Amino acid sequence: DSGVTQTPKHLITATGQRVTLRCSPRSGDLSVYWYQQSLDQGLQFLIQYYNGEERAKGNILERFSAQQFPDLHSELNLSSLELGDSALYFCASSVRSGGATDTQYFGPGTRLTVL
Amino acid sequence: AQKVTQAQTEISVVEKEDVTLDCVYETRDTTYYLFWYKQPPSGELVFLIRRNSFDEQNEISGRYSWNFQKSTSSFNFTITASQVVDSAVYFCALSEPVYNQGGKLIFGQGTELSVKP
Numbered sequence: 001d002s003g004v005t006q007t008p009k010h011l012i013t014a015t016g017q018r019v020t021l022r023c024s025p026r027s028g029d030l031s032v033y034w035y036q037q038s039l040d041q042g043l044q045f046l047i048q049y050y051n052g053e054e055r056a057k058g059n060i061l062e063r064f065s066a067q068q069f070p071d072l073h074s075e076l077n078l079s080s081l082e083l084g085d086s087a088l089y090f091c092a093s094s095v096r097s098g099g100a101t102d103t104q105y106f107g108p109g110t111r112l113t114v115l
Numbered sequence: 116a117q118k119v120t121q122a123q124t125e126i127s128v129v130e131k132e133d134v135t136l137d138c139v140y141e142t143r144d145t146t147y148y149l150f151w152y153k154q155p156p157s158g159e160l161v162f163l164i165r166r167n168s169f170d171e172q173n174e175i176s177g178r179y180s181w182n183f184q185k186s187t188s189s190f191n192f193t194i195t196a197s198q199v200v201d202s203a204v205y206f207c208a209l210s211e212p213v214y215n216q217g218g219k220l221i222f223g224q225g226t227e228l229s230v231k232p
Contacts, residue, residue, distance in 0.1 A: 002162070031218060043206065043222040056219055090160060094218060102210075102218055103150070106160035 003027065004107035006091050012113045018079040021110045025072055025093030031055070032074040033094070033104055034066055038087040049074055050096075081114045088112075117142045119209050121223035128197050129231050136192045136226045138207030144168075149183065149190045150208040150220065160206070166190065197230045204228070 003026035013019055025032050034046040045058035049068035060066075063081075068074045078085060088109045094102035118141040128134045140149065151163040164174065166183050174181045178195045194201055204227045208220045 002159070033218060033220075035220075042224050043220075045219045045221070048218050058219055088158065092160075103162055103165050104218065104220060105162055106152070108157075108159045111158075 002105040002107065004091060004093050004105055006089075006107035006110050008110060009108065010111050010113075012115065013081060014115055015081055015083060017081050017114075018077065019081065019112065021076040021078070021089055021091075021112075023074045023076070023091030023093075023107060025074070025091075026105055029093035029095050029105075030072065031094045031096065031102065032068055032072070033092040034060075034074070034076050035090040035092065035106075036087045037090060037109070038084075043090075046076070078112070083114050086112055086114045117144075117209055117211060117221050119207050119221055119223035121205075121207055121226050123226045124224070125227045125229070127229045127231065130199060131196050132230075133193060133195050134197050134228065134230075136194075136205050136207075136228065138190045138192065138223060140188050140190065140207070140209045142188075142209060144211070148210045150210070151181065151190075151192050152206045152208060152222075153203045154206065154225070155203040163192075163205075194228075197228075199230050199232055202228060202230045 005024045007022045030051045033048045037043045046060040047066050048056040063079050066076045090109045092104040092106045094104050120139045147168045149166045153161045180193045182191045204225045206225045207223045
């Protein structure tokens with residue numbers, strides 16, 4: 001158990017809908033990262049927050065947004081869902097602002113299925 | 116641009132065989148970190164090792180060992196005397212420095228290891 005928690009574990013929804021994925025980092029970690037794992041794209045970095053502020057952005061669609069709250073938990077919002085958004089979404093956390101010195105510890109993931 | 120290549124998509128071995136998973140990376144940075152993660156059938160990503168670009172010493176942890184060769188930009192992972200519980204997808208990853216792109220990890224496509232009894 002990495003200490004990173006993600007809810008829900010599974011999510012099934014329809015095209016056009018909006019969902020929110022939640023992540024709680026390990027105790028003491030200030031950075032939260034979101035990744036998407038799909039069969040065709042593999043593991044792709046979406047976005048990073050550090051102590052409430054956006055720190056880095058990757059291949060995140062405009063329909064997706066995220067935030068990190070004062071208690072350091074984070075939410076990833078996915079809207080106008082399409083079939084291609086079906087994937088496993090991981091949250092990870094690290095102690096500092098990331099980069100070369102940090103190890104990212106991953107949560108168990110949320111499996112999103114869009115029908 | 117940074118890139119990680121795991122050329123072996125699938126490997127199948129019989130229990131107790133040794134197996135090496137290959138990882139080749141590309142980066143223009145002089146300071147970087149390399150990682151290996153394991154994804155068992157249950158789906159979570161489990162951290163195995165972190166190695167910085169200035170430390171080329173090989174590392175051994177039980178049946179696991181890692182060989183980092185900067186000259187060939189490779190960071191290979193060997194499992195000795197494999198066991199059925201080693202069956203998983205293994206990912207190699209490269210981190211970009213914090214001053215450039217935050218804490219982004221760039222993953223290879225993964226190698227699916229199947230260990231048969």
